[in-house]
Amino acid sequence: MRLNFNIEGGDFTKAGSASSQVKKTLKQINVSPTIIKRVVVALYEAEVNIVAHAFRGNISVDIEPEQVHVQLTDEGPGIPDIDRAMQKGFSTASPKVREMGFGAGMGLSNIRDNVDTFKITSEVNKGTTLDMTVLISDNQ
């Protein structure tokens, strides 16, 4: 099963709606709560990163019996130094975004902590692609 979502940069009122839809779908097909929790945290952070840092983006979620694979691509400023961006506490969020409580620089580490595979590629002034997988193991 594949779910697709379009994300508008800057539109915080819709942030989290893709995550919420994916959570519902995973629940309906009886994926274990532990797996759902991990997918939700990673997807939410990645979704909000597009809203907070990019212009627009697309999310595609592939739900298979043995894994959930998510790809997010965006058009935006890109990430000049990915290692630095991955560090807890590093953030380029605007003052307005920080006022809302975003911009702690914890989103990417939350993603890394919750997924089984994680790959981020980015081109400055073009955009960013994030690929991640959460495995659904037999004993879950």
Added chain:
Amino acid sequence: MTVRELVQNLNFRVFCGEANMEKEISGGYTSDLLSDVMGHAEAGNVWITLQTHKNVAAIASLKDLAAIILVKDFMPDDDMLAKAQEDDIPVLGTGEQTFDVSGKVFNSLRVI
């Protein structure tokens, strides 16, 4: 302890979610940083914060939190309230500041 018992104990104001207050509280999390809560709050926690926008309700719902407690007489924005109502998340309020609220909630949860 359920959300309803906590509300009665500590005299919290109830902005919404009256119908979903029988949930057992698993603990609490105090933070105004959304990705901190997203990464570290546990299902069934009450979330103590001064943030009042829609994303707060969205996170509480995604994380299956038991309730949101707004401190210092902060009021939920209209779209936060609407989202919390839609997803049946109790939004509570108090005039007290974060340290005091956290301490009182902590002690209440410890008693039972």
